[in-house]
Amino acid sequence: MGHTPAGGGSVRARHLVIATGLKDELPPVPGLAERFGRDVLHCPYCHGWEVRGLATGVLATTALSVHQALMVTQWSKDVRLFLHQVPEAELTDVDRRRLAAAGVEVVPGEVAEVLTEDDRLTGVRLTGDGSAEGAVHEREVLYVAPRAVPRNELFVRLGAELRETPFGSYPVIDERGLTSVPGLWAAGNASGFAEQVVNAAGRGYRAGAAINGEPRRPRRGRAGVDPALAVHHDCMLLTRLAEVSGEVAATAARSRKTALLAELFREAEADDVPIVIPYLAGRIPQGRLGVGWKVLSRPVPPAGAPSLTVREVDARLGELGKVSGPGSQAERVRLVGELMGAATEAEQRFLRGLLTGEVRQGALDAVAVEGLARATGADPADVRRAVMLAGSLQTVAQTLLAEGPGGLERFRLTVGRPVHPMLAHSASSVAEAVEKLGACAVEEKLDGIRVQVHRDGDSVRIHTRTLDDITDRLPEVTAAALGLAGERFILDGEVISFGADGRPRSFQETAGRVGSRTDVARAAGEVPVSPVFFDALSVDGRDLLDLPFAERHAELARLVPEPMRVRRTVVSGPEEAGAAERFLADTLARGHEGVVVKALDAAYSAGRRGASWLKVKPVHTLDLVVLAAEWGHGRRTGRLSNLHLGARTADGGFAMLGKTFKGMTDAMLAWQTERLRELAVEDGGWGVRVRPELVVEIAYDGLQRSSRYPAGVTLRFARVIRYREDKRPEEADTVEALLAAHPEVRP
Numbered sequence: 001m002g003h004t005p006a007g008g009g010s011v012r013a014r015h016l017v018i019a020t021g022l023k024d025e026l027p028p029v030p031g032l033a034e035r036f037g038r039d040v041l042h043c044p045y046c047h048g049w050e051v052r053g054l055a056t057g058v059l060a061t062t063a064l065s066v067h068q069a070l071m072v073t074q075w076s077k078d079v080r081l082f083l084h085q086v087p088e089a090e091l092t093d094v095d096r097r098r099l100a101a102a103g104v105e106v107v108p109g110e111v112a113e114v115l116t117e118d119d120r121l122t123g124v125r126l127t128g129d130g131s132a133e134g135a136v137h138e139r140e141v142l143y144v145a146p147r148a149v150p151r152n153e154l155f156v157r158l159g160a161e162l163r164e165t166p167f168g169s170y171p172v173i174d175e176r177g178l179t180s181v182p183g184l185w186a187a188g189n190a191s192g193f194a195e196q197v198v199n200a201a202g203r204g205y206r207a208g209a210a211i212n213g214e215p216r217r218p219r220r221g222r223a224g225v226d227p228a229l230a231v232h233h234d235c236m237l238l239t240r241l242a243e244v245s246g247e248v249a250a251t252a253a254r255s256r257k258t259a260l261l262a263e264l265f266r267e268a269e270a271d272d273v274p275i276v277i278p279y280l281a282g283r284i285p286q287g288r289l290g291v292g293w294k295v296l297s298r299p300v301p302p303a304g305a306p307s308l309t310v311r312e313v314d315a316r317l318g319e320l321g322k323v324s325g326p327g328s329q330a331e332r333v334r335l336v337g338e339l340m341g342a343a344t345e346a347e348q349r350f351l352r353g354l355l356t357g358e359v360r361q362g363a364l365d366a367v368a369v370e371g372l373a374r375a376t377g378a379d380p381a382d383v384r385r386a387v388m389l390a391g392s393l394q395t396v397a398q399t400l401l402a403e404g405p406g407g408l409e410r411f412r413l414t415v416g417r418p419v420h421p422m423l424a425h426s427a428s429s430v431a432e433a434v435e436k437l438g439a440c441a442v443e444e445k446l447d448g449i450r451v452q453v454h455r456d457g458d459s460v461r462i463h464t465r466t467l468d469d470i471t472d473r474l475p476e477v478t479a480a481a482l483g484l485a486g487e488r489f490i491l492d493g494e495v496i497s498f499g500a501d502g503r504p505r506s507f508q509e510t511a512g513r514v515g516s517r518t519d520v521a522r523a524a525g526e527v528p529v530s531p532v533f534f535d536a537l538s539v540d541g542r543d544l545l546d547l548p549f550a551e552r553h554a555e556l557a558r559l560v561p562e563p564m565r566v567r568r569t570v571v572s573g574p575e576e577a578g579a580a581e582r583f584l585a586d587t588l589a590r591g592h593e594g595v596v597v598k599a600l601d602a603a604y605s606a607g608r609r610g611a612s613w614l615k616v617k618p619v620h621t622l623d624l625v626v627l628a629a630e631w632g633h634g635r636r637t638g639r640l641s642n643l644h645l646g647a648r649t650a651d652g653g654f655a656m657l658g659k660t661f662k663g664m665t666d667a668m669l670a671w672q673t674e675r676l677r678e679l680a681v682e683d684g685g686w687g688v689r690v691r692p693e694l695v696v697e698i699a700y701d702g703l704q705r706s707s708r709y710p711a712g713v714t715l716r717f718a719r720v721i722r723y724r725e726d727k728r729p730e731e732a733d734t735v736e737a738l739l740a741a742h743p744e745v746r747p
Contacts, residue, residue, distance in 0.1 A: 017177075017207050018154050021189040022168070024146035027061060027084065031114030032144065039121040040114070040142045044068065048075040054140040057124060059111060060086040061145050064166065066095045068145055071266075073102045080105045080137060082124060094404030098377045107137065114142065148193050158184055167193035175307060175342050177207040206307065236272045238313055238343070239306035240264070242350035245280055249635055254367060261371025270402035274394040275314045279354060281364040285314065286321040289355065295333055296352050300340035308342050313351070353633070365393050366607070372397050378405035386411040388420045388606035391467045413543045415456045415488055418463035420606035422492075422535075424596050424613035430580045433597035433614040434571060441549070442580045443534055443568040444587045445594040445615055447507045447702070448496030449514045451531065455481045456488050473520055477531045486559045488541050493533035493566070503591040506744055507716070508704040534566040537604060549612075550600040570600070584616065591744070593617050593702065619699050620741070622647065622715075622733045623724055625654055626694045629676050630687035632661070632669070640673040640687060645698060645718065647711070648734045654692050655711040655735050663699070663719035672723070695724040695732055703742040711735045712747025 024042070026033050032040055041047040056076040058069040060083050069081040081104050083091075088108045091099075099106060112127040112134055121142060126134030150168040161180035162169040170193070171179045171186045178185055185207040244264045248257050261280070268276055278285050316339050323331045340348050369387060373380040378400060386396045389411045399407040413419065427433040434440060450465040451474075460478045462471045471478060477495060497505040497513060504510075505527070513527040536556040537544055544552045556565065569583045584595050594617030602612030624645040632641030642661040646654035664672070679690035698718050706714035739747070 015183045015185060016158075017185040017187055018190050019186075019188040020151035020154065022148050022150045022193070025149055026144065026146050027059065029059070029084075029111055029114060031116060032059075032142075035114060035116065035121055035142070039140065040144060042144065042146055044071040044075060044143065048072075051141045052076065054078075055138060056080070057082055057137065057139040057142045059124075059142055059144040060084050061147065062086065062166075063090055063095075065145060066091070066099065068143060069104050070098060070102050072143055073104060077103060079103070080107050080139070082107045082111050082126075082137070083109070084111050092404075094406050098404065101377045109134065150193070151190065155179065155184075155186070155190075160184055165193065175312065206303065206305065235309040235311045236268050236276060237306055238308040238310055238347050238350070240267065241276055241279060241310055242347055245350060248280065248364075248367075257367045258370045258374060261368055262374035265372055265375035265397070265401065268401060270398045272310055273397040273401060275310045277365075277368055277394050277397060279310065280368070282354065284317060284354060286317050289317060289320050289332075290323070290328075291320065291332055291336060291355050295329075295336050296355060298333065298337065300337055300348070302340075302345040302348055303342055304344070306344050306347065308347060313339070356633075368393060368397070372400055376400045376404060378408065382408050384606070389413055389417075391418050391420055413490070413538055413545060415454050415490055415538060415541075416459070416461055418452050418454070418461075418467040418469075419490075419537070420467070421450060421452065421465050422604050422613060423607055424615040425611045427597065427614040427616050430584050430595065430597065430616050431574070431577045433616055434577045434580050435574050436611065436614065437597060437599040438573045439571070439600045441553070441568050441570050441598045441600060442583050443566045443596050443598065444590075444592050445596045445617065446494045446496050446532060446566065447504060447593045448494035448510050448529075448532070451477065451493060451495050452537075453477065453481050453491045453493070453531065453533075454489075455484070455486070458482070470514060473514060473516060474529065475520065476524060476528060480531050480564065484559055486539060488538075489536065489559060490538040491533045491556070491560070492535035492537060493531055495529040495531050497527050497529045506704060507702065508745075531564060532566050533560050533564055534568075535604065536560075545604045547603065548601045549598055549604075552604065588618065617701065620701070621721065622698050622700065622738065623695050623727060623731065624657065624698050625692045625729045625732045626676065626690060626696055627654060627656055627692055628687060628689045629672070630659075636661075636669060638673075639669040640676050641669060642687070643672075643696065643720070645696070645715070646692065646732075647738055648730070648732050649711075650734075650736065654729075654732075656709050657711060657735075657738075658706075658709065658714040658718055660698065660715075660718040660720060662717075663721065668720070668723075692729050695727040695729060697721040697724050703738065703745045705745060705747060711739075713739070713742075713745060 026036060036042075039051070041051070052075045054076055055078045056072055058065055058072055058079065058081045060066075060081060063086065065081065065086065069079060072079050079102075081099065083106065091106070096106070107126075110127040111124045113125050114121065115123045115125055115136065121140060123136050123138040124142065125136050128134040148167045150170055152162065152169055152171070155162065155171045158181055161172045163172050170191065173179055173186050173191055176185075177187055177191060187207050241264070244260055247260050251257060251260075264276070265273070275285065316335065320332060320335045320339075323335070340351065343351055369383050370380055372378070373383045382405065383396065383400070386408045387393050390396050396408070396411065399410070427436070430442065434442075451470075452463045452465075454461045454463070460471065460481045461469060462474050462477055463469055474495060481491075495510070495514065497510045499505050509527055510529060513523055513529055516523040533556060535549075536552050536559065539555045539559055544555060567587070569579060571577070571580050580595075580597070587595055594615060597614045597616065599612040602610075624647055626643050627646040628644040629640040630642035630644075631637075632639045641664070642659050644656055644659055646656045649655050675694065676688060676690050679693055680688040681691055682689040697720075698715070699721050700715040700719075701717040702715075703713050704716055705712060708714065739745070
């Protein structure tokens, strides 16, 4: 590569780094340029604290000035947006609503000049009508977004591929700054509009480090880089996501979590959120990637400055998920090494937590809904309803950020598209539930698999509570739906398997049948399932979601014959609690797990918001012995958390029945960590094995077969109630007594 300077001579090199930056062009308003950098400012991020609380104006240069005005409201409550040469018609209805909600006054008309007095800005004057001067608006500070003009002449002359952005044309580069021309690199604002001083220096550092590393590894031109991995200035950086994730995990206050997420969503692009939301919740869109601690524990020198974007990480993990066959482990090691090498130390910690499932944020989706609403000015109730109807928080978030609150109108109840189901809270007794709800229905709680059945003419689709399509696995449910009188409906219910005696089979048998994907006909013959419906969401094309439950059930009864509806009794209030108690006793006698008490006046809403449905189940408890404990993750790092639980055996030993980390308070975690370390006989790094001396009272929902544990059974939904230091291990419950209490489960 050669270059001939203006002064003569020539310079030749294998590499050329271009860092020519960009130039700012201000609107030609008299007095504007003279105040630039003093009380005429360009960026609310760079300048804000020093002018907080002042009367502020924003001089519009593009439609993006609306966003700038909204950001400025974080520094001042007195903000006016001067449209200047931006036509008023370009403001959308969404723009107007958001500005009004933020208290921003919109001022049409062109700004004629910037006014000053005693070397300070005092306001702006609008253009007059020819017969008189225009109005004066007193302002103490004025924001204006200059037109950024990239100095890209050299890139053009050297044939580098450019990408068009709202801020000009910039070279297409890989994560190191290499352009499409081998040996030609970009750094600083020459590589992207958003590069600030620190990032710009980092770009130069990375380009230099990559160039110096070239002799030790094969050179790679743009043709060797997946376009999906290109760094885009308008994509969220991973470092920002990792920062917010840590802050959300560190606070217990829901209001603070909401504020943090709202701020993050304001910064995000619409195309970022399908990645950002799962990452915040500790989920990877690609699912399991086959990467464990053995691969992740290999030390990789971190990058000196952040450059990874969330979309780039997603693309890299997508490539990782495709790896299979001979040599796959070595390829995973290589890909993980490249990813970690592009990440800073903080980003590496976040990525390790993400890939190992340690990034855990409790009830994150519910908080994210509130954060999205706050970030976009939408009604939280409208956002929740849209998420229920779309079946996807990411889809709704993407629409909100791209279109604003008006975009929510597209999400409607549609036959064939599953919606998030309504769920129940728990109550300690039927009497308590009836006392809370008043007039209500008391229904059998079946220990089956929740299903949502959609029929549109001859087409039937069946979905689980997680919205998975399982139609092909349940031909008998499809046949039952086609046998109903209606042509178009959405029904909510469960599928359950009954034995020859008419009693329900174990949950494990029903779940195994529903999970079977091969030889469905044989599975249906061996373990047939029956649909039992308890709610109607749509009938004959009518949306029933907002109707009271009493009316929805009337529609269900009109459509579905009684044998296919859940058993129920209706009570008028607490004075009839005795009837509800008798119904619970009869339900348990029939082999079901409890009842669900439902308010007759309740609309259908996704999740457990409110308490219109209350489930009541008998609580089983056991006194078990702690055999071992695993170290916790996330907020529980440094605490022994996951308990290995054992019951006594006939030979005087202990048989493990399962694990639990549920039901523990912070105080309990601290106490048990200290106590279990005192009892430890082995420390394997993953946790400790202990002398079987500590007795703990455990609540559980039921028992199921399991080949993983020596007794052939394991506990369902085990959680800690309390420690029983008053009991000796020889007083713990036995495997024999446990099996006798659950004769329906045979190891």
